[in-house]
Amino acid sequence: MINQSSAEAVYLEIGSRDIEDVTTCSDVDMKSANKDGRFVRKDGTPYPLPEVARS
Template sequence: MPKIDIAKVPERRGSDYPAPYAEPVNARVRQALGHAGGLTDVGVNLVHLPPGSWSSQRHWHTREEEFVYVLAGELTLLTNAGEQLLRAGDCAAFPRNVPDGHHMINRAEETAVYLDIGTRHADDTCNYSDIDLHLEPEPADYSHKDGTSYP
């Protein structure tokens, strides 16, 4: 496999969450390195998270597993157990179908950089722990927890 030229991998800013849930994630910048390398079963994202930004809304997956490895900076990981500080060289893993929502917040003064690695499953459901948001595989669109669509 040839070397991936990270400078040529498009940057994706923010998220596709419906309002008002997108706001804390708006400054997040991701580059889909796995996709750029032709991977289809595993996602690998290089993420830059500026101060005050969130990695995502707190969530967990039924079929997908996630792993994060902090390359630079400092992040606060939030789960049902509370808060843990992650610094460069630290990592965390999130097994599938464990209803313990997670996300990270950059409360430091410098941009944090991390790798977000995870499996990809077309039949995955994503559950959001703290908000009225849900993502089913079919149709692959956000809804309220009662199943009604967002406008």
């Protein structure tokens, strides 16, 4: 998460951190399994890294 505004941001995460949990973000077709930490699309193809993470 990157706050690109000049305002302070607050982030609240709720979850059990169970190794079998899967996080889904339906609005951007992304999911992640906690056991491997990879982000993929619903069809399993890798989700591209943001430009900031590549440099």
